[in-house]
Amino acid sequence: MLLIACPWCGERDETEFHYGGQAHVAYPADPEALTDVEWGAYLFVRDNPKGDFAERWVHTAGCRRWFNVVRHTVTHDISAVYPAGQPRPSQESRPQNEVTA
């Protein structure tokens, strides 16, 4: 079970939140210019790293606001929480104990 620190409400149980997929997926600047393959890739293809992953969450049982979380996909350690629309924080200060493969 995750303990997620909502930027507005503080730490809450994972059951108060819903997952919203990968963060920082920009809407195409000119969607009419995309081929069907490119549009399909925008809609359905996402990164699947073994390590830190920036993802969207919404606090559905609380403030109902969207925000981003950087979560390690193996250990589920959360290294950053920040409001939607802000850039991903630098991970340079993160300890070097990540799983590599």
Ligand SMILES: [Zn+2]
């Ligand atoms: Zn909240």
